[in-house]
Amino acid sequence: xxxxxxxxxxxxxxxxxxxxxxxxxxxxxxxxxxxxxxxxxxxxxxxxxxxxxxxxxxxxxxxxxxxxxxxxxxxxxxxxxxxxxxxxxxxxxxxxxxxxxxxxxxxxxxxxxxxxxxxxx
Amino acid sequence: xxxxxxxxxxxxxxxxxxxxxxxxxxxxxxxxxxxxxxxxxxxxxxxxxxxxxxxxxxxxxxxxxxxxxxxxxxxxxxxxxxxxxxxxxxxxxxxxxxxxxxxxxxxx
Numbered sequence: 001x002x003x004x005x006x007x008x009x010x011x012x013x014x015x016x017x018x019x020x021x022x023x024x025x026x027x028x029x030x031x032x033x034x035x036x037x038x039x040x041x042x043x044x045x046x047x048x049x050x051x052x053x054x055x056x057x058x059x060x061x062x063x064x065x066x067x068x069x070x071x072x073x074x075x076x077x078x079x080x081x082x083x084x085x086x087x088x089x090x091x092x093x094x095x096x097x098x099x100x101x102x103x104x105x106x107x108x109x110x111x112x113x114x115x116x117x118x119x120x121x
Numbered sequence: 122x123x124x125x126x127x128x129x130x131x132x133x134x135x136x137x138x139x140x141x142x143x144x145x146x147x148x149x150x151x152x153x154x155x156x157x158x159x160x161x162x163x164x165x166x167x168x169x170x171x172x173x174x175x176x177x178x179x180x181x182x183x184x185x186x187x188x189x190x191x192x193x194x195x196x197x198x199x200x201x202x203x204x205x206x207x208x209x210x211x212x213x214x215x216x217x218x219x220x221x222x223x224x225x226x227x228x229x
Contacts, residue, residue, distance in 0.1 A: 036218070046156075046164065046207050048218040059216050095163055099218075105170035106211055106218070107154035111163040 002027035004096050004112035012090075012119050018083040022096030022112055029072055030054045034099040035079045036108065037070065039092040047092075051099060052079055086119045093117075125208055125221035132227040133198045140194045141224045143208030151211040153191035155184060158205045158223075167206075168193055195226070203228045 008020035022035070029035060037049040050060035052070040060068045064083070072079040083090060094117055098110040125145040133139035143153055152171060156164035166175050168184040181196045191210075195202050208221040 038220075045223045046158075046209075046220040048220060051218070061217060102170070104150060104211075105152040105154070105173075106209075107166055107169035108156070108164070108209070109166055109175070111165075114163050 002098060002110045004098065004110055006094060006096050006112045006115040008115065008117070010116060010118060012086055012117060013121050014087055014119055016086055016119075018081070018086050018090060018094075018117055018119075020081045020094055020096075020115065020117070021078050022080070023076075023078045024098075025077075029077050029079060030074050034101075035072065036097045036099055037081045038095045038097055038108075039090075040095070040114075041089075041092040049081065049083075049094075088119050091117065091119045125210060125219050127206075127208060127221040127224045129222070130225040130227070132229055133195070134229050135200065136197055138194060138196045139198055139226060140192050141206055141226065143191045143193075143210075143221045144189055145210065145219070145221075146189055147210050147213045147219065148186060148189045148191055150213070150215075153184070153186060154209045155182075155193045156207045156209065157202075158207060159203075164207060198226070198228050200228050202226060 003025045005023045012018045034051040036051040052058045067084045069082045093114040095114045096112040097108040100109045154169035157167045158164045167178050167182050183194050205223045207223045212219045
């Protein structure tokens with residue numbers, strides 16, 4: 001079973017850029033799967049941020065699209081998230097996750113443990 | 122609409138059956154997946170598609186769907202089933218994902 005691990009700063013200043021990386025172990029990022037970021041503000045529900053394929057094709061949440069960039073590094077077997085112009089509303093646990101699919105079914109079959117990112121000065 | 126709706130909370134007596142629902146226009150096209158989340162833990166896939174339960178998930182978890190509504194049933198709920206349950210699907214555009222707000226299940 002593939003294992004995912006998020007890494008990056010746990011504290012980001014307002015108006016700064018949040019940068020996270022997800023390492024993939026026990027499998028390759030260069031597969032048919034899509035690689036996703038999901039976040040969860042404290043005490044709230046899950047929010048999808050976006051997804052990337054190993055070719056670099058991306059889909060982003062319409063509500064975050066103007067601030068999100070995702071990338072994939074096949075040589076390091078990892079993918080990354082950048083979120084610009086952050087505010088306190090971006091404080092959340094950020095998860096990386098793998099999507100498997102067989103149309104019309106899509107499901108997150110592997111998740112990282114999550115990393116809390118706090119936006120504060 | 123690209124939203125999914127869920128009831129906020131439900132309680133069930135130990136050993137009894139509980140069903141939680143998820144509703145949204147995209148469910149007429151795409152199947153739902155369901156995730157169990159306990160405090161401080163990452164979500165765990167418990168059911169997906171027409172009739173799929175991941176390895177290691179007890180068979181007391183089952184799912185169904187009809188029209189714009191999907192359901193997750195826990196038959197014979199156990200104390201360890203107490204958690205938040207989130208539904209998930211593609212949105213109507215087919216290019217994005219959406220999650221329901223989550224349903225908290227309390228086992229009495």
